[in-house]
Amino acid sequence: MLRTRGWIHAWLLLLPGFVFLIAFTHLPALTTLWSSFFTTPRGRRPAKWAGLENYDTLIGDPIFWKVLWNNAIYAAGTIPLSIIIALVMALWVNRQLAGRGFVRMAYFTPTVLPMIAVANIWMFFYTPGFGLIDQIGGALGFGQTNILGSANSALFGVMVVTIWKEAGFFMIFYLAALQTIPTSLIEAARVEGAGGWTIFRRITLPLLMPTTLFVSINAVVNSFRMVDHIFILTGGGPDNASSLLLFYIYEVAFRFWDTAYAATLTVVLLVFLMILAIGQFFLFDRKVHYR
Amino acid sequence: MTVAANGQAISLQHVRKVWGQTVSLEDLSLEVPAGSFTAVLGPSGCGKSTTLRIIAGLESVSAGKVLIGGRDVTEYSPAQRGISMVFQSYALFPHLTVAENIVFGLKVAGVPRQERQRRLNEVAELLELAPYLNRKPAALSGGQQQRVALGRAVISQRPVCLMDEPLSNLDARLRDEMRREIRRLQRALGFTMVYVTHDQTEAITMADRVVLMNKGQIEQVASPEEIYQRPATPFAARFIGTPPMNLLPPAAFGEALRGVPETLRIGVRPEALTESADGPITAQVKGAEFLGADTLVELNCAGADLLAKLPGTRSLTPGETLRLAVTPDQLHAFDIAQNSRLEDESLAARIRDIQR
Ligand SMILES: Nc1ncnc2c1ncn2[C@@H]1O[C@H](COP(=O)(O)OP(=O)(O)O)[C@@H](O)[C@H]1O
Ligand SMILES: [Mg+2]
Numbered sequence: 001m002l003r004t005r006g007w008i009h010a011w012l013l014l015l016p017g018f019v020f021l022i023a024f025t026h027l028p029a030l031t032t033l034w035s036s037f038f039t040t041p042r043g044r045r046p047a048k049w050a051g052l053e054n055y056d057t058l059i060g061d062p063i064f065w066k067v068l069w070n071n072a073i074y075a076a077g078t079i080p081l082s083i084i085i086a087l088v089m090a091l092w093v094n095r096q097l098a099g100r101g102f103v104r105m106a107y108f109t110p111t112v113l114p115m116i117a118v119a120n121i122w123m124f125f126y127t128p129g130f131g132l133i134d135q136i137g138g139a140l141g142f143g144q145t146n147i148l149g150s151a152n153s154a155l156f157g158v159m160v161v162t163i164w165k166e167a168g169f170f171m172i173f174y175l176a177a178l179q180t181i182p183t184s185l186i187e188a189a190r191v192e193g194a195g196g197w198t199i200f201r202r203i204t205l206p207l208l209m210p211t212t213l214f215v216s217i218n219a220v221v222n223s224f225r226m227v228d229h230i231f232i233l234t235g236g237g238p239d240n241a242s243s244l245l246l247f248y249i250y251e252v253a254f255r256f257w258d259t260a261y262a263a264t265l266t267v268v269l270l271v272f273l274m275i276l277a278i279g280q281f282f283l284f285d286r287k288v289h290y291r
Numbered sequence: 292m293t294v295a296a297n298g299q300a301i302s303l304q305h306v307r308k309v310w311g312q313t314v315s316l317e318d319l320s321l322e323v324p325a326g327s328f329t330a331v332l333g334p335s336g337c338g339k340s341t342t343l344r345i346i347a348g349l350e351s352v353s354a355g356k357v358l359i360g361g362r363d364v365t366e367y368s369p370a371q372r373g374i375s376m377v378f379q380s381y382a383l384f385p386h387l388t389v390a391e392n393i394v395f396g397l398k399v400a401g402v403p404r405q406e407r408q409r410r411l412n413e414v415a416e417l418l419e420l421a422p423y424l425n426r427k428p429a430a431l432s433g434g435q436q437q438r439v440a441l442g443r444a445v446i447s448q449r450p451v452c453l454m455d456e457p458l459s460n461l462d463a464r465l466r467d468e469m470r471r472e473i474r475r476l477q478r479a480l481g482f483t484m485v486y487v488t489h490d491q492t493e494a495i496t497m498a499d500r501v502v503l504m505n506k507g508q509i510e511q512v513a514s515p516e517e518i519y520q521r522p523a524t525p526f527a528a529r530f531i532g533t534p535p536m537n538l539l540p541p542a543a544f545g546e547a548l549r550g551v552p553e554t555l556r557i558g559v560r561p562e563a564l565t566e567s568a569d570g571p572i573t574a575q576v577k578g579a580e581f582l583g584a585d586t587l588v589e590l591n592c593a594g595a596d597l598l599a600k601l602p603g604t605r606s607l608t609p610g611e612t613l614r615l616a617v618t619p620d621q622l623h624a625f626d627i628a629q630n631s632r633l634e635d636e637s638l639a640a641r642i643r644d645i646q647r
Contacts, residue, residue: 187349188382192396192443193370202395206386 086170299360570616
């Protein structure tokens with residue numbers, strides 16, 4: 001009797017959260033899956049059952065494969081680099097150096113800036129002819145560049161901005177984690193004869209593993225999710241050279257108004273994210289020591 | 292273990308340590324003989340940990356020198372000093388197993404796997420840790436964690452072992468047990484031990500020599516017996532022994548000590564006082580506390596507080612007057628202005644005369 005009441009109580013407390021979670025996350029996801037089996041309704045033509053037709057189109061769509069490949073490069077390039085830079089900055093800022101507060105704030109700035117603002121700042125760096133890069137390059141005798149305008153380098157230009165933005169964000173997590181490591185552990189290791197590198201590799205790094213797991217899941221998700229800056233920097237061009245999966249979904253849905261195909265692409269994105277998150281969790285989990 | 296590490300002497304010479312405005316240690320000089328068990332005792336904040344960390348090389352000195360085994364190690368890193376250390380929090384690596392924790396230093400030093408395993412087995416046996424070698428520290432009780440920390444400290448057989456209040460996180464029963472265990476370990480292995488504690492019982496029961504500190508300075512260095520029987524300063528007199536020694540002004544002895552300097556204090560331990568009809572000390576009872584075998588009586592004597600530990604159960608009413616006596620060799624004399632013990636023969640004779 002009392003236990004039943006306890007259960008009811010618990011469910012009632014969970015209810016408001018559930019309502020929002022289901023209404024705004026789970027239902028739309030299911031609706032998307034459902035829509036991907038229909039044709040796009042156009043004018044007076046309603047949506048018709050299409051079976052796996054949309055998925056057929058997807059497999060035959062060269063742009064889909066192109067943006068998927070771009071996304072793979074983008075993820076492989078931004079995730080490890082932003083995590084490593086974040087860790088190095090955190091280790092650096094965690095030391096007893098003069099003006100530590102200022103340095104921390106400086107590193108954190110990219111995080112508080114909205115991505116659109118960040119992109120605008122980088123626009124100023126990248127602009128051919130009178131952007132910062134060309135001005136410095138010109139002064140040193142290099143020729144004019146057009147990083148965002150050429151198909152070979154546009155994606156890398158976008159990746160640099162992402163790393164710049166993400167590293168500061170991840171640094172905060174590493175910094176917080178570093179401060180929970182008792183100094184006596186480091187001192188004990190020093191007394192036992194360990195040098196700086198050994199302490200980092202055998203003590204600090206393993207104790208930061210939970211943070212690394214958290215940060216890397218975030219980084220993976222962000223590599224599929226953060227496309228704001230593409231709108232400002234390249235618009236996905238030239239010739240889809242810097243387009244990513246989510247940006248392509250946006251284009252298909254709201255430029256070409258092919259909502260059914262956009263739903264199909266979204267399902268692919270969701271499946272990707274799920275596999276990556278779950279895989280990462282199991283892969284890392286064995287190596288992570290939780291305190 | 293088969294090979295006993297040979298202890299090395301430690302010498303601090305005019306060590307000073309300041310943090311900004313805070314003077315933590317002031318002109319501290321200390322000799323720790325090789326192979327001795329030296330306890331650094333003192334109230335909280337007196338600079339015990341700072342002293343230990345300076346020996347370890349975890350803090351630098353502001354001035355002065357540190358010598359270990361005759362070498363000047365002032366500028367050496369902790370690893371170069373040939374020391375091991377047990378921290379108050381144990382500082383076990385939480386992500387490593389007990390075995391990995393213990394052999395951490397050997398591994399860093401590149402000791403071959405077989406040798407590591409051999410020594411690990413010895414230490415595990417010595418400290419009864421064999422069943423737990425594959426556990427993580429979090430899965431151990433406080434006492435077991437303490438043993439792992441000891442194991443990590445002794446496996447490298449370094450000549451000096453430093454401990455900073457290693458027992459303060461244990462309950463009373465375990466503390467007694469570990470006290471004996473640490474003492475046994477130190478005797479068996481022969482290293483020089485510097486043991487920091489704020490607990491006088493620990494210092495007195497474990498150590499060969501006690502270094503008593505107060506406010507960043509050394510008050511007395513002596514054997515436990517001597518520090519109890521012949522405290523060198525009023526601070527030492529009151530810090531060692533529970534309840535603390537009474538320090539009475541000359542007026543407590545009435546006319547007999549007329550003319551001695553007002554800075555003189557006569558020290559009498561509460562347990563040295565006995566009731567006697569013609570005793571020289573007259574005092575009024577303020578209260579009494581029953582301790583089982585004895586009664587602790589709080590008294591007022593010439594305006595000063597006085598504690599007496601009288602045998603048996605006594606029912607005393609506040610305001611009652613007691614006369615107390617003490618055997619002359621149980622009396623101590625101090626000068627509070629000079630912060631020192633007085634060995635003044637004429638004074639001793641006068642005090643002895645009162646007793647008759
Ligand atoms: N890192 C530090 N920074 C500033 N002051 C310190 C530091 N460590 C210790 N002190 C000061 O030095 C004095 C002695 O401290 P400590 O050696 O830890 O005392 P104990 O171990 O005897 O309790 C204290 O007054 C303390 O405030
Ligand atoms: Mg301390």
